[in-house]
Amino acid sequence: MEYLILIAVLVVAGLIVGGFLLLRPGRTRPRPPAEEPTEERRGGATVADEAEGTAPTLERAPPTEAPAPPPTVEIEKPPPGAGRLVRLRARLARSQNAFGKTLLGLLSRETLDDDAWEEIEDTLITADMGAAVAAQVTDELRTRVQVLGTRDAAEVRALLKEELVKQIGPDLDRSLDTGPHGGRPAVLMVVGVNGTGKTTTCGKLARVLVGDGRTVLLGAADTFRAAAADQLETWGTRVGAQVVRKDEGADPASVAFDAVKQGIDTKVDAVIVDTAGRLHTKTGLMDELGKVKRVVEKQAQVDEVLLVLDATTGQNGMQQARVFAEVVNVTGVVLTKLDGTAKGGIVVQVQRELGVPVKLVGLGEGPDDLAPFEPEAFVDAILGD
Ligand SMILES: Nc1nc2c(ncn2[C@@H]2O[C@H](COP(=O)(O)OP(=O)(O)OP(=O)(O)O)[C@@H](O)[C@H]2O)c(=O)[nH]1
Numbered sequence: 001m002e003y004l005i006l007i008a009v010l011v012v013a014g015l016i017v018g019g020f021l022l023l024r025p026g027r028t029r030p031r032p033p034a035e036e037p038t039e040e041r042r043g044g045a046t047v048a049d050e051a052e053g054t055a056p057t058l059e060r061a062p063p064t065e066a067p068a069p070p071p072t073v074e075i076e077k078p079p080p081g082a083g084r085l086v087r088l089r090a091r092l093a094r095s096q097n098a099f100g101k102t103l104l105g106l107l108s109r110e111t112l113d114d115d116a117w118e119e120i121e122d123t124l125i126t127a128d129m130g131a132a133v134a135a136q137v138t139d140e141l142r143t144r145v146q147v148l149g150t151r152d153a154a155e156v157r158a159l160l161k162e163e164l165v166k167q168i169g170p171d172l173d174r175s176l177d178t179g180p181h182g183g184r185p186a187v188l189m190v191v192g193v194n195g196t197g198k199t200t201t202c203g204k205l206a207r208v209l210v211g212d213g214r215t216v217l218l219g220a221a222d223t224f225r226a227a228a229a230d231q232l233e234t235w236g237t238r239v240g241a242q243v244v245r246k247d248e249g250a251d252p253a254s255v256a257f258d259a260v261k262q263g264i265d266t267k268v269d270a271v272i273v274d275t276a277g278r279l280h281t282k283t284g285l286m287d288e289l290g291k292v293k294r295v296v297e298k299q300a301q302v303d304e305v306l307l308v309l310d311a312t313t314g315q316n317g318m319q320q321a322r323v324f325a326e327v328v329n330v331t332g333v334v335l336t337k338l339d340g341t342a343k344g345g346i347v348v349q350v351q352r353e354l355g356v357p358v359k360l361v362g363l364g365e366g367p368d369d370l371a372p373f374e375p376e377a378f379v380d381a382i383l384g385d
Pocket residue numbers: 192193194195196197198199200201222225228276336337338339340361362363364365369
């Protein structure tokens with residue numbers, strides 16, 4: 001019994017102490033979370049109020065000036081590809097003048113002795129034609145001049161033209177596969193060492209095709225340099241071509257894949273894929289370009305692999321060209337910067353070495369300075385009228 005009384009006393013005492021502690025003033029209570037605005041308030045009315053039409057009429061702030069609309073880009077209509085080389089012949093004539101003039105000057109000399117023929121051969125070599133071809137051209141010319149028996153300027157010019165055109169290969173197929181087939185766009189991959197003019201060539205080629213009435217999509221798979229994608233976008237915008245790009249450093253193959261996919265979905269005629277193709281190592285290059293090609297081929301055939309070569313780089317460029325040709329199956333060469341060199345003979349050398357025709361030539365930095373290559377027009381420009 002005494003125990004029971006003791007327990008009851010302890011319970012009552014506990015309750016009194018507990019109650020005192022709980023009701024003690026100044027005790028910190030957990031604060032309610034601060035009120036978070038759930039709707040944007042405008043002058044006391046919420047967006048929802050406005051939508052409902054129940055917002056109080058408030059004096060509105062004077063309307064701020066509307067943001068300027070994005071500048072409208074006028075879509076250009078570039079000239080067609082055909083006949084461009086003839087239009088650009090003045091530029092070619094200027095850079096190759098020494099070559100043609102020297103040859104014609106030598107051939108019209110009073111006496112054509114061994115020294116003169118040696119000079120002719122040297123001139124051809126200096127123009128990057130390659131020693132073997134230069135010797136062959138010189139021998140053939142020598143025989144024909146002797147058979148002809150005269151050295152009338154027009155006749156000599158005609159002979160020289162014939163020999164040069166023969167070396168360049170008038171019958172090589174220089175056509176570009178740029179039309180859709182089997183419900184899929186033509187796919188053109190543009191490869192080459194950095195700085196040769198790949199991105200510029202992609203842009204100019206898009207213009208050639210648009211000028212010929214084709215629809216084009218550009219794939220910026222040169223993800224090594226962000227500026228390359230920007231550059232391509234500018235080219236595309238000017239002619240109304242779609243551009244597929246990703247962030248700098250993205251997988252080039254994934255850009256190429258998306259570009260071809262979008263090209264198929266939007267039913268364009270041709271997809272042009274710009275690549276980085278840095279020449280770190282041959283295996284690295286092979287891995288990158290091989291992967292881009294394999295990935296593209298999951299959706300469409302790659303119709304053209306165009307190797308861009310800078311005509312001003314001579315033997316160095318030839319060496320790089322060989323590496324690319326070993327890594328990918330090049331179907332055509334684009335020789336850029338022919339406006340800046342007197343070494344037009346590179347056309348012959350590159351075709352011989354790679355076994356692929358020169359299909360396009362770059363003759364300046366202007367947007368329409370890319371032309372389909374025509375051997376006769378080229379030689380005419382070199383030799384002058
Ligand atoms: N004179 C002349 N310049 C050219 C020609 N083609 C390209 N160029 C110039 O060459 C420079 C390099 O061109 P790009 O297209 O940026 O070269 P790229 O190969 O794409 O270079 P990366 O993007 O660094 O791989 C630019 O200043 C072009 O304007 C040409 O036919 N003639």
